[in-house]
Amino acid sequence: MKKHQVTIIDIARALNLSKSTVSRVLTGHANVSLKTREAVLELAKKLDYQKNMLAISLISKKTNTIGIIVPEFSSSYFPQVIIAAQEVATQAGYNTVVSQSNETYETEVANTKVMLANQVDGIIVSITRETKNYDHLKIFERKGIPIVFFNRVCDEMKVPKVIVDDFEGAYNAVDYLIKNGRKRIAHLAGPVSLRISERRLDGYKSALKKNNIEIDEELIISYDLGLSKVKIYVNHLLNLENPPDAIFAVNDPTAIEAIQVIKKRGLKIPEDIAIIGFSNDYASALMAPSLTTVAQPIAEIGMTAAQLLIDQINRDVSDWKAVTKVLKTELIIREST
Amino acid sequence: MKKHQVTIIDIARALNLSKSTVSRVLTGHANVSLKTREAVLELAKKLDYQKNMLAISLISKKTNTIGIIVPEFSSSYFPQVIIAAQEVATQAGYNTVVSQSNETYETEVANTKVMLANQVDGIIVSITRETKNYDHLKIFERKGIPIVFFNRVCDEMKVPKVIVDDFEGAYNAVDYLIKNGRKRIAHLAGPVSLRISERRLDGYKSALKKNNIEIDEELIISYDLGLSKVKIYVNHLLNLENPPDAIFAVNDPTAIEAIQVIKKRGLKIPEDIAIIGFSNDYASALMAPSLTTVAQPIAEIGMTAAQLLIDQINRDVSDWKAVTKVLKTELIIREST
DNA sequence: CCAAATATTGGGACCGTTCCCAAAATAATA
DNA sequence: TATTATTTTGGGAACGGTCCCAATATTTGG
Numbered sequence: 001m002k003k004h005q006v007t008i009i010d011i012a013r014a015l016n017l018s019k020s021t022v023s024r025v026l027t028g029h030a031n032v033s034l035k036t037r038e039a040v041l042e043l044a045k046k047l048d049y050q051k052n053m054l055a056i057s058l059i060s061k062k063t064n065t066i067g068i069i070v071p072e073f074s075s076s077y078f079p080q081v082i083i084a085a086q087e088v089a090t091q092a093g094y095n096t097v098v099s100q101s102n103e104t105y106e107t108e109v110a111n112t113k114v115m116l117a118n119q120v121d122g123i124i125v126s127i128t129r130e131t132k133n134y135d136h137l138k139i140f141e142r143k144g145i146p147i148v149f150f151n152r153v154c155d156e157m158k159v160p161k162v163i164v165d166d167f168e169g170a171y172n173a174v175d176y177l178i179k180n181g182r183k184r185i186a187h188l189a190g191p192v193s194l195r196i197s198e199r200r201l202d203g204y205k206s207a208l209k210k211n212n213i214e215i216d217e218e219l220i221i222s223y224d225l226g227l228s229k230v231k232i233y234v235n236h237l238l239n240l241e242n243p244p245d246a247i248f249a250v251n252d253p254t255a256i257e258a259i260q261v262i263k264k265r266g267l268k269i270p271e272d273i274a275i276i277g278f279s280n281d282y283a284s285a286l287m288a289p290s291l292t293t294v295a296q297p298i299a300e301i302g303m304t305a306a307q308l309l310i311d312q313i314n315r316d317v318s319d320w321k322a323v324t325k326v327l328k329t330e331l332i333i334r335e336s337t
Numbered sequence: 338m339k340k341h342q343v344t345i346i347d348i349a350r351a352l353n354l355s356k357s358t359v360s361r362v363l364t365g366h367a368n369v370s371l372k373t374r375e376a377v378l379e380l381a382k383k384l385d386y387q388k389n390m391l392a393i394s395l396i397s398k399k400t401n402t403i404g405i406i407v408p409e410f411s412s413s414y415f416p417q418v419i420i421a422a423q424e425v426a427t428q429a430g431y432n433t434v435v436s437q438s439n440e441t442y443e444t445e446v447a448n449t450k451v452m453l454a455n456q457v458d459g460i461i462v463s464i465t466r467e468t469k470n471y472d473h474l475k476i477f478e479r480k481g482i483p484i485v486f487f488n489r490v491c492d493e494m495k496v497p498k499v500i501v502d503d504f505e506g507a508y509n510a511v512d513y514l515i516k517n518g519r520k521r522i523a524h525l526a527g528p529v530s531l532r533i534s535e536r537r538l539d540g541y542k543s544a545l546k547k548n549n550i551e552i553d554e555e556l557i558i559s560y561d562l563g564l565s566k567v568k569i570y571v572n573h574l575l576n577l578e579n580p581p582d583a584i585f586a587v588n589d590p591t592a593i594e595a596i597q598v599i600k601k602r603g604l605k606i607p608e609d610i611a612i613i614g615f616s617n618d619y620a621s622a623l624m625a626p627s628l629t630t631v632a633q634p635i636a637e638i639g640m641t642a643a644q645l646l647i648d649q650i651n652r653d654v655s656d657w658k659a660v661t662k663v664l665k666t667e668l669i670i671r672e673s674t
Numbered sequence: 675c676c677a678a679a680t681a682t683t684g685g686g687a688c689c690g691t692t693c694c695c696a697a698a699a700t701a702a703t704a
Numbered sequence: 705t706a707t708t709a710t711t712t713t714g715g716g717a718a719c720g721g722t723c724c725c726a727a728t729a730t731t732t733g734g
Binding site: 058 | 689692
């Protein structure tokens with residue numbers, strides 16, 4: 001089926017040498033006479049010799065590969081984090097294997113199995129909105145393979161994590177809305193299973209309380225982040241006898257979707273209703289009205305996660321550290337408020 | 338450094354069996370007594386046994402992994418193609434390794450080496466805007482590892498390719514502009530090194546000719562797709578004594594950037610100047626004005642590329658096929674025209 | 675109850691490297 | 705020149721599986 005791949009044995013045979021000698025030349029290791037060195041190098045080049053990392057990794061028990069598992073790929077958030085993480089990883093000599101769990105628990109489990117089977121040296125994970133059982137991730141800990149969470153983390157596990165101050169970000173966003181005269185602020189929240197939803201909800205509530213605005217549970221809608229449902233929720237909010245004059249959305253895609261719905265109803269943004277998103281996705285600056293949003297330091301998140309993982313990989317299991325880096329958000333004010 | 342990973346030998350020793358027997362159970366292969374089968378399965382589960390694909394791949398000379406190399410990750414085009422390709426690959430039992438070449442030739446070469454070293458079963462590639470030498474890709478052919486191009490292809494190589502009818506897409510876009518009364522249509526073109534730039538340029542020129550509009554080279558600007566330069570070019574065009582009344586951009590990011598510049602100058606879109614992009618990126622529907630664009634069947638491109646690759650992998654080198662699939666584009670008319 | 679048939683298990687080669695240790699070749703020294 | 709020191713090379717184990725073939729254990733049938 002496949003052509004024969006060139007191995008050091010082929011080179012050794014052709015030059016009447018032992019594979020040990022060829023190996024030595026190719027790894028630039030010990031003393032080899034100039035003559036044989038040159039001969040080996042020349043033939044290797046001529047034959048397009050490429051070392052087989054499978055064999056090397058099998059022996060060294062190290063693949064120099066890190067896995068990244070993210071829930072999705074369609075908003076700009078995760079791709080950007082991945083770009084940043086890859087940069088750090090590449091710099092440190094690591095390859096990356098990326099897979100998306102598609103927001104489903106089963107796929108996430110399957111992906112972790114694949115990563116394990118392929119002997120990654122560590123993984124960076126942001127869990128799905130469904131993930132409640134963490135056994136598939138705890139296996140990594142047990143096997144001594146470092147794991148780092150970002151964004152959507154697993155509280156049960158004592159491992160490095162990179163998050164942003166969701167509470168503060170949400171608080172600032174809602175506080176800003178109130179300072180601008182908004183009285184009835186709705187919150188399109190994420191699923192309760194995710195800590196980030198919870199923290200953003202807390203920030204929202206806290207800002208209301210500080211400003212002596214009563215929390216109206218009617219204005220808080222938690223949903224599973226399936227964008228198609230946003231339309232229903234927004235329409236529901238707008239049809240209330242006492243509709244909101246602002247919406248704080250748990251993320252940008254939700255906010256963007258909400259804006260489409262509101263525009264279609266002929267309401268004016270921000271005059272009739274203001275909108276704030278979370279994360280500063282690529283599209284949020286371009287759309288009309290451009291979206292006010294709580295920006296995350298996306299590149300920093302990716303780079304920090306990768307760095308933490310690599311640090312962990314280079315440490316002995318016995319001195320694993322479990323730092324949690326909390327990065328700052330920044331409210332970016334645009335036309336939607 | 339790392340903990341000992343559980344192997345079939347550990348299981349064999351613990352149960353006083355040979356590794357052959359354990360292997361048989363774990364692969365579900367031949368006849369094994371129910372008693373031993375259950376004992377092995379139970380212990381394997383208890384110890385979190387995970388087979389080491391490195392060892393298996395080394396012997397079978399197959400990793401069930403395909404590589405995908407794309408120039409960038411920041412527009413929505415490539416991520417979407419990748420999602421679609423991954424779907425087909427996963428379905429067929431293949432893992433995917435994705436890497437971005439960052440639009441630089443050196444990185445592309447480095448990435449191909451990594452893929453080779455890791456013994457991928459095949460690769461899907463869209464080359465950088467810089468790539469003029471294809472030796473690093475031809476190695477795959479020589480080694481009998483299938484390669485499939487999409488979007489930005491290498492003409493020199495007789496391998497499967499997936500492209501869209503760029504000529505027709507461009508032709509239709511420009512023809513539409515003319516039918517709507519535009520007389521001076523500028524073209525922000527891509528680098529001449531890429532065939533897609535060339536074909537889109539040809540379509541642009543052909544539409545002008547068909548409609549008896551003289552081609553004004555002053556209105557054609559080829560650039561390297563570095564978005565920061567768009568501002569300079571657009572301003573240059575608008576400052577001409579006889580400025581264009583429409584711009585056909587080689588891709589959506591370029592068009593989106595152009596729109597920002599034009600809006601900043603206080604011109605009205607589409608009244609003063611119309612804009613058309615190419616690819617129907619995620620943001621193009623959301624922005625204001627929403628962008629008229631030549632849509633590519635992105636998911637189909639990814640799926641087709643993956644399917645062609647897998648077909649090729651399953652064929653003997655001697656009957657490799659080199660089909661070129663040309664998919665249709667569709668002009669999506671929005672507010673910018 | 676014993677031979678033959680069948681079910682179950684074990685042994686060992688193999689994949690492509692690296693690395694340690696010993697062997698051979700060469701150079702240095704007395 | 706013989707002997708030792710130093711280069712240079714070769715041999716073989718190891719990594720963790722799969723798979724073929726032989727060996728053993730268990731059934732089965734006459």
